Amino acid sequence: MATLYQLCSYYTIKFDMNKSTNYLGQPIFSQLLSLIENSIIKKAIVEHKANHCYKKLFLWDHLVSMLYGVYSHCTSLRELQCGLEVCQGKLNHLNLSRVPPRSTLSDGNKNRPSKVFGTIYQSLYNFYKNTISDSCLKKNTIKGLYILDSSTISLFKAILKPAGRKRQDGTSKGGMKVHTLLNADTNMPSFIKYTAAALHDQQFYKYISNLPDYSIIAFDKAYINYKQFEAFTARNIFYVTRQKTNADYVSIEEFELPNDAQHILKDERIEIAYKDNKEERKQEMRRVAFFSAQYGKAFVYITNNFEMTAVEIAAIYAQRWQIETFFKKLKQNFPLTYFFGDNANAIEIQIWCALIALLLLDVMHKEHNSAMPFSILATLIRLHIMNYVALSAIIETYKIKRKRHEKDSRIKKHPIIHQPPALQTKMEM
Numbered sequence: 001m002a003t004l005y006q007l008c009s010y011y012t013i014k015f016d017m018n019k020s021t022n023y024l025g026q027p028i029f030s031q032l033l034s035l036i037e038n039s040i041i042k043k044a045i046v047e048h049k050a051n052h053c054y055k056k057l058f059l060w061d062h063l064v065s066m067l068y069g070v071y072s073h074c075t076s077l078r079e080l081q082c083g084l085e086v087c088q089g090k091l092n093h094l095n096l097s098r099v100p101p102r103s104t105l106s107d108g109n110k111n112r113p114s115k116v117f118g119t120i121y122q123s124l125y126n127f128y129k130n131t132i133s134d135s136c137l138k139k140n141t142i143k144g145l146y147i148l149d150s151s152t153i154s155l156f157k158a159i160l161k162p163a164g165r166k167r168q169d170g171t172s173k174g175g176m177k178v179h180t181l182l183n184a185d186t187n188m189p190s191f192i193k194y195t196a197a198a199l200h201d202q203q204f205y206k207y208i209s210n211l212p213d214y215s216i217i218a219f220d221k222a223y224i225n226y227k228q229f230e231a232f233t234a235r236n237i238f239y240v241t242r243q244k245t246n247a248d249y250v251s252i253e254e255f256e257l258p259n260d261a262q263h264i265l266k267d268e269r270i271e272i273a274y275k276d277n278k279e280e281r282k283q284e285m286r287r288v289a290f291f292s293a294q295y296g297k298a299f300v301y302i303t304n305n306f307e308m309t310a311v312e313i314a315a316i317y318a319q320r321w322q323i324e325t326f327f328k329k330l331k332q333n334f335p336l337t338y339f340f341g342d343n344a345n346a347i348e349i350q351i352w353c354a355l356i357a358l359l360l361l362d363v364m365h366k367e368h369n370s371a372m373p374f375s376i377l378a379t380l381i382r383l384h385i386m387n388y389v390a391l392s393a394i395i396e397t398y399k400i401k402r403k404r405h406e407k408d409s410r411i412k413k414h415p416i417i418h419q420p421p422a423l424q425t426k427m428e429m
Helices: 010-017 028-033 038-048 059-071 075-084 102-111 117-127 135-140 199-207 224-232 310-318 321-333 344-366 376-385 392-412 422-427
Strands: 145-155 174-183 188-195 217-220 237-243 250-253 264-276 279-292 299-304
Touching: 028 059, 028 145, 028 344, 028 376, 028 392, 038 059, 038 117, 059 075, 059 102, 059 117, 059 237, 059 344, 075 102, 102 344, 117 188, 117 344, 145 321, 174 199, 174 321, 174 344, 188 199, 188 344, 199 310, 224 237, 224 264, 224 279, 250 279, 264 299, 264 310, 279 310, 299 310, 321 344, 321 376, 344 376, 376 392
Parallel strands: 145 217, 217 237
Antiparallel strands: 145 174, 174 188, 237 299, 250 264, 264 279, 279 299
């Protein structure tokens, strides 16, 4: 008796499933892939010679296969291959002539530079950044604000060096740190860099030298570097971060506090002393103490901006929470718990593909002005990725359903009372 794997093998599906290719419309996956312009792929191929020495796995085939694995939450290359093989007859919609074998995909993940997929993501971001810009965020977001933070993805220590001190029981895990520069206006990363989790966060500064002048960058205490702060000030880049508790500073001048902002405890000009190559240096900056009624404690911020109000300085740092929401959105909808390779390059490719998948889905979500929760849309795509149904129809159906639900809720809250004719007559009399 044939096993399930034998029944699902390539040749069985090839002859049983590929008889008819007369399907109407486009699968959901094809609708998402249509957002990737051919010029973006060609640019990546030319810039990195991405198809050089690859006879069986071209860049498009590699990208489509990895995106399928990310969207459908495959846990291994075997699942990815078998899933695509069942789609025989529909592959022409994806511009795939054949399903890449598992071994070919494994070699591609190991040998094709992950920078190729990074270039594709960056090109897609630049192309769609106006589309994914949220009008709701624009009202509350200060222009030119960038948020800097990192998130660690746990891996085996054989791949990347573990973070932190060595544990006594010896059961430490390695990790990859995803340093992210988030554009607060679009709520999507404008720049990403991968490092081992053991590498200090401040090493990321040398990669963001192209930050626009007169922009604002917010980050937590892990990125405090006074020498870098001087470089920011020289380029007219404003920073906002929290002050370290053990910071050595001297108060120079106190500013008058506004009467309508009782939660501002102090606003002053300070001078901080620090050492640079064993040479003692001093730097002036602004210190703002803010009491948060939500958390019931005071927060102290430092910045090089002396023009904004103290309330605006506190509001800028409060928007840093956007990047935490982004990391949560990425990890919940595209869980990075199973990887298709055991080397750093393969892991970086998979993370880039997860970011590309998130960006394409966000573009579709914003283009149709969807009221559907992002997580619900991601789940529907995972369950029906190769079904022939228009994404726009799914989104519009949800809008109609939501309007009907809101109308029913209003009726229940404020019911219209229809009085009997006899009672109406008595009341008129």
